[in-house]
Each structure stands twice: as structure tokens, then as C-alpha cells.
Amino acid sequence: MARVTAAVLIVAVMVLVGGCWDARDLEDRAIVVGIGLDEAGPGQVEVSAEIILPRAAAARSGVATGQQDGAQDEQGRMVLRGRGRSVHDALSRIRDAVRVDLFLGHVRVVLVGERLAGAGVEQPLEMLVQNPQIRRLIPVAVVTGRAADFLAVETPQDTTARYVGEMLDDLVRLGRAPNVDLSRFLTDLSEPGVDPVASVLEISRDTEAGVRWRGLGVFREDRLVQVLPPPRAWLLMWASGNPRRSSVLVPLREAADGGVIINVFHVQPRLQIRGTPGDRRGLLQVLVEARVAEHGTRGIDLSKPGVLDGIQQHARHHLEQEMERMVAEVRRRGADPFGIGRALRATEPALMPLKAETLRRHAAGVPVSVQVTVRIRRAGLTIR
DSSP states (O other): OHHHHHHHHHHHHHHHHSOOTTOOOGGGEEEEEEEEEEEOSTTOEEEEEEEEOOHHHHHHHTGGGTTSSSOOOTTOEEEEEEEESSHHHHHHHHHHHHTSEEEOTTOOEEEEEHHHHHHOOHHHHHHHHTSTTSOTTOBEEEESSOHHHHHTSOOSSSSHHHHHHHHHHHHHHTTSSOOOBHHHHHHHHHSTTOOOEEEEEEEOTTSSSSEEEEEEEEEETTEEEEEEOTTHHHHHHHHTTOOOOEEEEEEOTTOSSOEEEEEEEEEEEEEEEESOTTSOEEEEEEEEEEEEEEEOOSSOOTTSTTHHHHHHHHHHHHHHHHHHHHHHHHHHTTOOTTOHHHHHHHHOGGGTTSOHHHHHHHHHTSOEEEEEEEEEEOOSOOOO
16 A cells, blocks of 8 residues: 555656656747748648747757848848648748747737638638647738738838737727637638628838738638728628727718718627518618717708707718618629628528528528618717
């Protein structure tokens, strides 16, 4: 009995003091902060990795001498590229080039080049999330041009990936862009009856940081088919269940020299499918709550009874027209970010077993009208 107790004690001590069996020194790791995915020819994908490379590892690997794209800066930041038949293959080639291990636990953003986005992103993203170090809540966005070039842009932050990640977080917090991460994108991609969307970024010399939010990318399955710039991008966010606080200019018929600007602070969409299988109709109801921010028209007194009611009617008419145009434009591309197919399955359970493409054809045959309700609250101050 004493021998058994001693053996158990020895095993317990070994477990407690044994340390991490797979621990590596910091000098033996390259910290990846950003991932870029680009098309590299038939059956090939190019992976770009923005890394922070400790100086000891840089000196040992020879990367700083120019063996890869770009030299190491003062912070040890570099953008390395590798091509292969898969994401894993491309990452392996990068590892072989730097002769240190890549650590993906600190990736801040995943960027997809527009050519790869148009060709199909499901396989590269699926293979990326198979890596156990990759977090599923990493923001994902499409970039115009090549993702590798985007990661090489110098920004006010120490790394481009950190700046872009914080930029997307700020846009989401302010309601100016949807919250799309790897998990959300792949979930929408795998669910029949709805297509994913993602923010689209571009390099711009007109901004201090050299990058800006271009709009919202609309996918048909896993292929990018359209980019909607503001303000149509924000209307798509409203219709697809991503509330956005925004300022909307509503023109008034009574005055030709301006309009009313309303600040929208709450949006609630609701999609309904009505009718029989032979005569289905969709109704997209959107509740918009706002405040009057300012107006550039003459002769309008917001304190008079009935004036706000008139503004509400004009705003409702204006937003209904714009949203109907946007919905029709997106549906002509064959995309369904509104979830018409999903609502159809919920309404008619008999459609649940249908394949995704068959369900898409059913959804495409459902005409959808838009009904907007605008509620404008009085503000304490008005600008005259």
C-alpha cells in the first residue's frame, strides 16, 4: 500500500512540475498578426502572413537580408508570402523559408483578395479555420486588388493587421459596418437560404491611414458578385438584420433648396412570406426610428404641429423607394443576403429537405415588396 501511495505521489509531482511538453522559446517563433489570401493561378492559393519576427530569429533565419518580400522594420514586422495547392501547403512553404515556427494565435484579421473572392472562398477559409491556433471570431474582409499588397501598406499602427482589425471593430461598434468574422461568414455560407456579406476595404491615398471602407460585398454562395457602396450598403445592412446608426438625407418636395437630415438610431427588419406555394409573396417590413438632425430648407418650423408627421411620410416614401431598388439590384445578381430562402423554409417545412440550389430557385421566384415605417422623435434643439 505504501509503495502504491509513493508511486501515485511521484506521478503527481511529475505532472505538476513537468512543464509544457511543446513549449518553444519566443526566439523560435514568428508571431503572425495578419493573414491574406489571394488567387495564384489554377489550383493555387497564395497566403500572405504579416509577422512580428524577434531579432534573434531574424538574424538566424536570414529573412532580414531580403530573401522574402520586404525587409524587417524597426518593430520586426514583415510580410511573407507562400504559394501552394492549399492554405496548409502555402503556410508550410513560409515556415520553410524563415526556418522558425509560425504562431497563429494572435491573428487580428483575415483579408481576401477580390480575385479569390470572385472565384470562391469556401475552401481556403475552411482550411484556415482547421488550424487549431486560429480563432473563429477573427474579422474577415475582402480587399480590392491583392491582399498581399494590402498587408504591406504602412499605417499609423505598428502593424497593418492591427490597424485594420481595430478599424473594423470601430465601424461595427458605431454601426457603420456589419460584424462579420470567420464563424459568422462560414455559418451563413453553410446554411441554405441565405448568402453571406462582408466588408470591402481598399487602399486610398485620400485617408490618413491609406485605407478605407469601400462598402459591403454581396456573395452568391461563396463567390463575390457585387460591391455596394454607401448609402446602398447601409440599406442592405438594414434589410439583412444588421442595424446601423446613420444620417439620411430626405429631400422634401415643398422646398427645392435642400432637405432634412435625420439621424437613424434603431432599425428593425422583419421578412414574411405569404400566400400559397403557387402564389408566394414576400414582404420586407422595416421599422426605422430617428431624430431630426438638421435641415437646409427654408420656411420649415419643426415646432409646428404636423410638420414632423409630414417629414415622416416623406422619409418613409424616400426610404421605401431606395430599399426596393437596392433589393431588386441585389436579387438580379442571384444573391440572397436577406434570407428569403430561409424564411421560405420556415414558412413551408416541406421545403426543408430541398438542396440549396433548388431552394434558391424557389426563393428567386418570390416577389418581395418593401414596407417602411418611420418614427421620428422630437429633439430638444433644432437647427434653423
